[in-house]
Amino acid sequence: MSKGNRLFRGPESHAAEKLSRDALAPFLKDRGYVVIDDKRIQTGVATQQFIVTRTPDGQVLSMRVRLCWRRDGRNPNEKNYSAAQLAAHLRSGGWDATLEHITTRDTKRGLTHNLLLQRDGGAIIFAALIPIESLHDIWNRQREVSDDLQRRGLKGRARKNHAQNGTSPTLWLQDDRTPDGHEVADALWQWPGVIDLAQLTPHAVRPVLVDDTYDDCPTPDYSTLGRDEGERVPVLRSEVRRDPHVRRAVLERAGFACERESCGKSRDFPGFLDVHHILGAEKSDRVYNCVALCPCCHREAHYAPYADDLNMQLLTYAKRFG
Template identity: 70%
Template sequence: MRVRLCWRRGGRNPNEKNYAAAQLIARLRPGGWDTTLEYLAERDRQHGITHNLLLQRDGDEIIYAALLPVEAVSSIWHRQRDVSNELQRRGSMGRIRKNHAENGSSPTLWLQDDRAPDAHKVSDALWQWPGVIDLAEIAPQVGREYFDDTFDDCPSPDYSTPGRDEGSRLSVVRSEVRRDPHMRQAVLERTSA
């Protein structure tokens, strides 16, 4: 599966818990929306990818985990675009003026939109699509005993065969790039948010 992370909920915008969406690719390929979606599907097929997982988390909690078949991505995107266009045409989107699916030059799939009373209909197009599963909503099976037998399947190692952990000294020359500590800190802060 290909995992696509939804926009972060990092407290930058008080409205950000009202929506969840994942960009399928950063920018359109030459030929427009349909060509871009065809490219994505073909690329996934060539790599043996059968599903996309759209993941929305809030801190350590997974809010949505939409598992959708690769062959449904384009159809879901078109449906969300059509629903968004219809809502715009009827004036039911409040101050929202852009089409959900056509997010600038990036095709986007929506898992949640509660910013306007009817906006949820865009994400409903994804959740109601045949074959789409919200893995975050699957309850663990109660009553089944679970045990991890992974280690038991492996033969016991014989630690006497590798030898001793001593060796002769050797000289090593290496080159390295000195990293800017401020940049390193900024990257760590961004990834932990």
């Protein structure tokens, strides 16, 4: 393919792409992932890569690999941003129709995730593992954040929306070109279920050390319990998104003291109180489903034999603020 008399992609571009794709399997292995399959499909000058891997906790993930823009000294600012295009061109129907097509196509293919990869020199510095079902919502959120930055005049000389890169829908992993540009990338990294595999601690085989310390408590033998220098393992999880404004309103309502009638404990340091969702955060994240509880009362509300009765009392109290 050419653009005028210039090659759209030169040999150095294809070489850089191959290096990134070849580096992925060892990268995943270093983080405790078992690569079951690494398939590459060549379509013209384009390469599609699909990885099937087993996570350290036994889940099997099937992902499409998308490479971010290159960092090879073409301009002095390129270390300050990272992004990947999700499609070369818009489909009939516009932006949302294009994103819907991407997610539907990958779901039908049996994919569970997209993996957005940024290599810088010899290192993979970003590896965003994104659930397929979140791709469209994250793109929409980045588009909203970019528009908001534009309205507030916080994008410098840039005028284009981050997510709408010409006719290519784009996801951003980094934008440090302006003081507030990071808010666009934050929308991705803070999304529930998104993991940066590059931040996981590589697994390493450590030598077995002989413990020659003396335990002066022979019964029981405490030296056999627990471990030192615990190893971090990656965990995939989903959680219900909570509104921080609700938490703040409940704590202020409570006067920063436990709202259980028989308690009322308080401390003069932040973080002492929990905000308990009486009917569960998934059912309602509203002030009239929440109470401020000290850690002991919060545990009782979840695990005590009388938890149901306690939650009924708390709900009766909280409904007064509905």
